[in-house]
């Protein structure tokens with residue numbers, strides 16, 4: 001685009017002056033535990049919607065697309081999210097059940113990415129998620145397209161920005 005647009009982009013501020021420290025050697029062995037810790041710290045730092053993340057999917061030809069989503073839970077099944085099976089991402093997940101999440105918490109210079117295979121949870125679990133959505137009245141508003149999914153991580157990477165640019169990356173490869 002124009003030179004002035006590129007100048008504007010380059011001049012934008014990046015991370016706050018004070019960033020949290022992160023010592024991978026002291027990190028918990030369980031990535032879910034570290035995620036909970038970072039989420040709690042993001043909440044304490046006033047990060048709005050730290051449960052929001054991008055979800056990348058790809059169609060049957062490997063053409064990617066991404067959008068924002070809300071993380072619903074993490075348990076032994078995996079990292080939970082929900083959407084309509086009839087949506088673009090729903091159709092892509094049917095054709096190609098692999099995906100990646102990315103969380104970004106600007107105030108702390110942190111991102112967390114998760115990638116793996118995607119599995120559909122039961123109709124009962126999906127209906128329960130639909131009913132539990134904020135603003136849902138819990139009544140007869142079932143949505144039969146609504147699907148709760150989990151990503152079963154093949155890799156999880158925690159990234160901490162540093163002002164000396166020696167950014168810290170801590171990787172888990174559960175499977």
Ligand SMILES: Cc1cc2nc3c(=O)[nH]c(=O)nc-3n(C[C@H](O)[C@H](O)[C@H](O)COP(=O)(O)O)c2cc1C
Nearest residue numbers: 049052066067068069070082083084087088089090
């Ligand atoms: C912060 C944020 C959270 C969102 N959470 C969800 C969600 O949990 N589930 C969902 O289906 N769409 C959610 N959306 C909307 C999606 O980003 C997207 O626009 C929609 O699901 C259609 O995506 P698709 O056409 O790629 O399938 C959210 C959007 C934002 C900005």
